[in-house]
Amino acid sequence: MQSDQEASRGLNILCIDGGGVRGLSSLIILQEIMRRAANAGAGGAVHPHEYFDFIAGAGTGGISACMLGRLRMPIERAIAEYAKLVEEVFKDKKIIGPYMYKGSKLHSALKTMVRGATGDEGEMMNEGREHDECKTAIFAMARRNLNASQPVLFRSYTIASNPGPDCTISEACYATMAHPDLFKSIEIVDSSVSQSFVGGELGCSNPIAHVLAEVNRVYPNRQVASIISIGAGHARTIQFPIPSRWDRTQDVIVMKDMATDSERVAEEMVARFEGTSGVYFRFNLNQGLQNMNYGSWERLGEARAHTMAYLRKHETNQKLESAVRASMERRGTVSTKHVAGNILRGAYVTKRLTGSKHCPAPTNFYTGNEDEKSQVITCISGGQNKLHVCVVYGLGGAGKTQLALSVVERTWDEWDHIIYVDSSSTEAIEKALGEFGTTKKIGEGHKDVISWLESCGEHWLVIFDNVDTPSTNIQQYIPRSARGQGGSVIITTRLPDLASLADGPGFVCHLSSMSQADATALLVKIASLGDPCPSDDDIKAAETLVQPQYAVYIQDFGCLPLAIVHAGAYIAYLPGMTITESRSLFLTQRRRMLEAYNELPITAKLDQRGETVYTTWRMCYDQLKPKSRQLLWLIAYLHHDGISVDIFKRAAREMLTKTYPLPLTDLESQAYSHVKQYLSTFLDSDGNWDTIKFTEVMADLKSYSLIEFDQMNLTYRMHVLVHDWAKTVVPQTAELAIECAATLLSLSIDLEEDAESLAFKRQLGLHVTMEPTGETHTTPLDFGGNIYW
Known part of the structure; x- marks a missing residue:
């Protein structure tokens, strides 16, 4: 049984990539981690099976995991056994046949390794007993079911459901190594049923995502202290070969090379743990091993030299120090549930x-x-x-x-x-x-x-x-x-x-709003979740979409974070949709795109909050006083900036004596009556403008951050998206609401030509040239037969 003290410790997890002969570099990196842990602890040598709670790997990484975890080898012995194994298996290539190396030689070498460690070459992979010591899992693929890269786990421990094949250690190790280009698949009989397996490196060379899901299954409700993922050097740059009559399998090889590019998974993990520092540590050589073939056993010395050079780098040294510190302190930082995937799609960890x-x-x-x-x-x-x-x-x-x-x-x-x-x-x-x-x-x-x-x-x-x-x-x-x-x-x-x-x-x-650079980075980051390499066109489209100076023309995001996140998630969810393509849609269907976030499946949402920006502001609107709501309706069809008290004050003063040369239409008459009735509420018994009453209404809007006061220009302004949203809460028809705004402006304009009056009229430019869509135009509006700029 697990003691309370053990249950409270954070888990240490080790995952090792596959990579053929290059896998020696993974063990050398781990050796450095063990050496530093021993020095820091001052308690003698530290062995991986004592240090880690869970060790896993695929391909040659699976062999290393088995040696370290299931066979409990010290790191120095594991390195020696690894070198011996790859030389024995890869030194002789087959001249003919579909496989490059002999499966019989691999199986023999694995049995020899197991016999040397346990005394019994037929030792079972599953230890068949409950214990709180290190658990081991290695990965292979079912040959007849390679869909979706779902691997099969060979475990050293027992689980209640879907336990995986019950086989010997050597069979499990052969299965994880049996890359179809290199070795014949292995048939394993379990409960009288024969299953065929191929190497875990085929689509699962970096099994870290599967490892974390398994950790959550084995250790529910536990906390994780450290996750150390070690690669075997960056894969060579994948290129499509020039067709040749001798290269009848090259198209298949290219596909498999892509599947073994473990850095793709590593990048996904970086994104998953981006908001949680000091937990996930990835080590992988970026130079020196790119062109080293899977079976280049004669280049083991070269692999060691490149690895030592990597370990001497300042960046690597800093990362090693952090990894050793986190794994030694064993402070539970993230739950096993979250490391299994909820960090990527969950709002909170x-x-x-x-x-x-x-x-x-x-x-x-x-x-x-x-x-x-x-x-x-x-x-x-x-x-x-x-x-x-x-x-x-x-x-x-x-x-x-x-x-x-x-x-x-x-x-x-x-x-x-x-x-x-x-x-x-x-x-x-x-x-x-x-x-x-x-x-x-x-x-x-x-x-x-x-x-x-x-x-x-x-x-x-x-x-x-x-x-x-x-x-x-x-x-x-x-x-x-x-x-x-x-x-x-x-x-x-x-x-x-x-x-x-x-x-x-x-x-x-x-x-208030984000900077343009931050807003651009956020939009590209969210919208490109399915494509880590956005195009230059997409980046330029994002920059244009969030630039405030375009607000006059296109009512953009206004660099509002929540709107950018929700719009970006919608773009990422739609198949084939890019930022470039979405820009034109956003300009014409902005509300639809932002509200569509609510309709996305839960797996496509990036947070757990139930509101979009529009519903967030609606909750504020519901708390406004009646007069404040009416003022919001009027402002909705003015320009979002440069909203001065003078517009309302002058309109209230002029409406008492205003006359129009032409008869008003029914719509104009209705708007005039509505505006006059509303403005009258800000006049005292003598017909004078009551500044305090009007300021109190503005203060109500400002108290919910729906409007801001511009200290420099002594005017009010509204965020472009709030301004757009305000139109959705106006109870009147759009035609009447627009006419009300036009009537307000018309009433505010007198026929005086003194300096103060002319300055005020010039300030109305943005409002007068507003289209109902929110864009400006260059044709002056006709207010009741009188044309004004």
């Missing part, structure tokens, strides 16, 4: 380390906002006996949560306690704090936790995420002090008014 740190990690595709991250880190770091409160506010979908989670990840080791609080409601806040109190045995209610934080003397961080409801009194949940090491609070919100809770102006981070 839960980190549970020692102590009481519990917080989601940022999504693995989060990028950018480096200046803002640095600002927040500076705000919450340092200062004993002090409490720091930092407020991150901005429009829904601007990336506030991801910014906060990235800051937590970067400062993780600074804190004794991290508490992540879903602050979408009062109930959610009190529940999260109460659960922390129960776990720490410091009380059952949120008040007990707040008191404990004020007096515990340890370094803590609390993240109040998504404080978006004005009725939530978040201040009552913030500790009033922090003794000893001090504490910090991060608040993410759409409510700018909460900035008053920050320690000062420097502790307020306003998050």
